[in-house]
Amino acid sequence: MAIAKAERLMNLALCLLGTRRPLSKRELRESVEAYLEAGSDDSFNRMFERDKDDLRELGLVIETVESLDGEIGYLARRDSNRLPPITLDAEEAAALGLAAKVWQQARLAGAASGALQKLRAAGLPEDVDPYEAHGALEPRIPVHEAAFEPLMLACRDRRPVVFDYRKANAAHPESRHVEPWALECWRGHWYLAGFDRDRGAERVFRLSRITGKVRSRGARFTAPVPDVVTVRETVAGWAGETADRSALIRLRTGAGYPLRAKATGVRELGDGWDELEIPYGHGLDAWLVEFGPDVVVLEPAELRADVVDRLRAVAKG
Numbered sequence: 001m002a003i004a005k006a007e008r009l010m011n012l013a014l015c016l017l018g019t020r021r022p023l024s025k026r027e028l029r030e031s032v033e034a035y036l037e038a039g040s041d042d043s044f045n046r047m048f049e050r051d052k053d054d055l056r057e058l059g060l061v062i063e064t065v066e067s068l069d070g071e072i073g074y075l076a077r078r079d080s081n082r083l084p085p086i087t088l089d090a091e092e093a094a095a096l097g098l099a100a101k102v103w104q105q106a107r108l109a110g111a112a113s114g115a116l117q118k119l120r121a122a123g124l125p126e127d128v129d130p131y132e133a134h135g136a137l138e139p140r141i142p143v144h145e146a147a148f149e150p151l152m153l154a155c156r157d158r159r160p161v162v163f164d165y166r167k168a169n170a171a172h173p174e175s176r177h178v179e180p181w182a183l184e185c186w187r188g189h190w191y192l193a194g195f196d197r198d199r200g201a202e203r204v205f206r207l208s209r210i211t212g213k214v215r216s217r218g219a220r221f222t223a224p225v226p227d228v229v230t231v232r233e234t235v236a237g238w239a240g241e242t243a244d245r246s247a248l249i250r251l252r253t254g255a256g257y258p259l260r261a262k263a264t265g266v267r268e269l270g271d272g273w274d275e276l277e278i279p280y281g282h283g284l285d286a287w288l289v290e291f292g293p294d295v296v297v298l299e300p301a302e303l304r305a306d307v308v309d310r311l312r313a314v315a316k317g
Contacts, residue, residue, distance in 0.1 A: 004155075012051050013060055022073025022228055036302040039315040145207040148183070150214040155180045158225075160197070160217040163210050167286075171314050173211045176204070179221045184231035193231045195223040204231060223237065247280035248299040255294040284312060 011032045015023065029035040029044055038044035052074070056062055059078040067071050112150065118177040147163065154161045161180055161279040177197040184191055189206055196203040251259055254274045275298070278284075285306035288295050297304040 004034070009030065009051055009054060012048075013076065015053055016055075016060070016062060016074060019075050022063070022067070022075045024073050025070055027183035028074070028089070039042060086118055113135045143189055145210065147192075147207050147210040147214050148190055150216070151207070152183055153180060154216060157190075158221055160219055160221065161214050161216060163214045165205055165210050166211055169317075173209075176203075176205070177217075178205070179223055179225075181225055182229040182231060184209075184229075184233050191231050193229045195221070197222065214229060218302075245280040245300075246277050247284065247297065247303050248272070249276050249278060249288070250296040251276050251291075252294040256291050259288075259291065259295070289314070 004014075012028065013032070015031050016030060025045070025048060028048065028231055031040070035044055035047065038047055052062060052181070059081075060076055062074055062076050065075065067073060078253045124133070152162065152177045153159075160177065162175060162177050164173040164290075165176045178192070179195040179197065180192055181194045182192075189208060190297065192207060194205075195201070245276070246264065249274050250269065252266075259276060259278060261279050263276040264279070267275045269275050280300070280303060285303055288297065288303075288307050295307075297307050
């Protein structure tokens with residue numbers, strides 16, 4: 001639905017930019033294919049007025065001209081909609097080129113490729129290729145989740161969404177009604193920050209836990225969008241990154257490498273188990289549950305109890 005609207009807006013913009021004289025509503029309706037499918041004149045008028053307002057919000061200067069016989073026409077003069085020259089230094093152009101890698105595995109990969117060609121003309125050095133490796137370490141921004149693209153469009157268009165979400169300690173997903181604010185990649189995973197209507201508060205969702213399709217809703221946002229959305233800080237807090245204590249766990253040998261990376265101390269116990277000391281902060285119990293039978297909490301007692309409660313909840317379904 002969002003892509004169809006974007007295509008309709010693009011076609012309308014091209015019509016308004018490509019004409020030398022004002023076009024009436026009737027002429028625009030005959031020129032834009034999506035308008036031909038409008039069931040009635042009222043439906044077309046509402047659609048056209050919304051599209052015209054959306055284009056103006058995006059910065060397109062649309063003039064309304066009345067002819068001698070009183071007919072209203074519309075056009076977007078090229079000289080009024082020409083952008084000033086864009087100048088990028090090598091670092092800025094390279095950063096934008098790297099950002100285009102987000103689309104490497106998405107449906108807009110073709111558009112990203114075209115954008116890179118424009119970046120070349122704007123200053124991206126010829127020897128900088130964001131799609132080629134130039135050293136032992138290469139930054140990558142993977143996009144595997146099907147929810148990424150509809151959520152990105154919803155963030156851009158400020159449209160509420162509905163999706164099924166399975167929490168780490170839940171056996172089954174539940175429906176969430178969210179006003180999406182921003183997407184951010186943190187430690188190889190994409191997260192969405194937004195306002196959860198059901199809970200009346202800000203929440204962060206991991207895209208890999210979204211099941212099924214993301215459905216858009218036509219209503220507007222009910223909560224203000226903050227100027228700064230701290231996705232990484234929020235996720236870091238839930239993941240125990242702000243920990244001020246330590247926990248002692250047993251971990252099966254050869255398992256739980258993310259836990260091993262966080263460990264401040266490791267001791268081999270034998271019989272296929274190791275003992276790890278890891279930072280303990282808010283949300284660590286939910287993270288440990290993800291490792292199932294490969295993890296046994298030794299200390300502290302409250303963390304062990306929280307993990308056991310979560311595992312029992314999963315077992316009950």
